[in-house]
Amino acid sequence: MRISANVSERAKEPPNIGVSVVILALGPSDMDAHGSLSAPAGADASGNDTIPTLRIPLVCRIRQPFLGDWALPGGDLQGGRSLEFAAEQALHSTTSLHPQYLEQLYTFGDPSRSHGGLPMVSIVYWALIGETEAKDFHEAQNVRWFPVNQLPPLAFDHKDIIDYALTRVRNKIEYSDIATRLVGSEFTLSQLRNVYEAIYGRKLDPPNFRRRMLSTGMVEPTGEKLARGAHRPASLYRYAAHPGTSKPQNATARQ
Amino acid sequence: MRISANVSERAKEPPNIGVSVVILALGPSDMDAHGSLSAPAGADASGNDTIPTLRIPLVCRIRQPFLGDWALPGGDLQGGRSLEFAAEQALHSTTSLHPQYLEQLYTFGDPSRSHGGLPMVSIVYWALIGETEAKDFHEAQNVRWFPVNQLPPLAFDHKDIIDYALTRVRNKIEYSDIATRLVGSEFTLSQLRNVYEAIYGRKLDPPNFRRRMLSTGMVEPTGEKLARGAHRPASLYRYAAHPGTSKPQNATARQ
C-alpha cells in the first residue's frame, strides 16, 4: 500500500486507519441451538428469573501480536468510503448481519497501543442487533460470540474499548430510543423491559418501568393484546415516532 | 508523502488523517485591549448584567476550497504521536496557549466533506482555556477570535463541528468538574457561576447555584474571603479533589 524510501522517512508517515465495531446483540435464549455458545443465559427457558445477556462476536487473531487472543471485528479504511460504511462492512463480514443501530464510539490512536504491530488509528463504532436478527447468524470461521460478562482474553486495548462501549450504551439508553429498535414493530412492555434489563445488566421494577415508558410518550398502545403463558395477556405497543411533548433526541446529545 | 502508481490505485488508498481542535476560551472582558475583537461582551465593565461569552480562535483559509473562509485550527497527524499531542500542538501553534482541558469530540470522515480538497479524516478535539491564560494570547497571523454567537462563514463542515462541541461541553459541565479548571485554585462561587453562565450562555440563579455546587461536595471553603466592589465579600472555595460521598467521574462517563 505505502512505499517508503527508508526507515527515518517512515517514522513521519501517518499511521494506518482502521475501523472496528463493538457489536452488542440481544442473544435469544435458545441461541445454543443455532450457535455454539458456552454459557446460555436465556430468560424464558424454564420460568427462571435470570436476565437476558448481551453478547459480542469476537475474532480470533491468527498472527502476532496477541496470537490466539480475541479481537474486535474490523478492517482498513478505504478511500472514498464513509466511516459508517466501513463499520457496517466489518459487521456484516463477521456476522452476516445488519445493525439496528450504529454509532461512532471513539477514535483510539495512541502509538503505544500497537504492541509491536503496525501503528494504527482505530475509529471504533458500536452497533446494536436485536434478537430476531441474531437468530439468523451463523458462526463463521474464527468468530465466536461471548456474553459481555464472560469475555475471553482480548488483544490490544480491546477490553477497555468494550467497557467504554457498554458505558456508552447504558447511558444512551436513558435518553434515546435505541431500545425500541431492538424489539419488533409491536411489542409488550415486558419485551421492551427485557431489552433494558439486558443492556443494564440488572432487573427493573415492572410497574415503575411501565410508568416511565408511558410518560415519555415514545410508545403508544395498539389496542391489541398478546397472550403468552399462564397469566394475564399483555397489551401491545408500538413506537410513537414523533411524540408531541417530549423534546427531540439526536445522535449528538450527551455524547 | 504517499506514492501511488496510478489513479485507480489511489482511489483505494486510505484518506489522510488530520487532527483539529475546537478551542473554547473564556474571554476576559477587557480582551479588546489585547486583541482586536469586534464585539466585546464582558460582564464587569460598568456594572451591567450581561454574561461572559465563549470565544473561539479560527484560522483564515489561504487556499481553495473555501478560500477566505474561517476554519478550525488543525494539522496532519504524524506517526508516533498521540492524538492528544497532535491536538495540543495544533492549539499551541495557533494560540501559543495550553489547554486546561482537552477531550476528543468526534471523528469526521465522510468523503463528501472534502468539497474538492483532498479526502480527509478529521479527528476533532475540543479544548477549554480559562480567562487567565487567554489574557496572554497574541493574535497570530491569519488567526482571529470570535464569540461563539457571532461566528463568520466557516469552511467545510466546521460550523456543525463547533455546534457539536458546544452541545458536548454544555452537557459535560453538568456532571463533570471541567468548570473548576477554568477558575484559579481559589475562587468565589460567583466566579465559578460566571464560568457556567458563559458555557450555558444564560444567567443562573445564584442561590440555587450555590446550593447545587456545595451539595456535590466538589468544592470546599478555604475560610478566607475576597472583597471586590461595594458589597458583602464572598467566601473563597477550592476544588475538593476527592469528595467523599459523590461518585467518581471520568472521561468516559456519558460520552
Add this chain to the structure above:
DNA sequence: GAAATAGTGTCTTTCAGACATTATGTG
C-alpha cells in the same frame, strides 16, 4: 441610607424507586 452582591430559607414540582394491591389469563 442606597446599592450591590453574598448567603439562607422555603415552597413547589417533578421524577425515580419501593412496594402494596388488584386484574386476568392458564394449567
Add this chain to the structure above:
DNA sequence: CACATAATGTCTGAAAGACACTATTTC
C-alpha cells in the same frame, strides 16, 4: 384453586427551580 404476569395506586425521598428574605460591605 394455584400461580404467574399485567396493570394500577400510593408513598417517600432527592433534586431543581422560583423567589422571599436576611447579611455585609462600599460609597
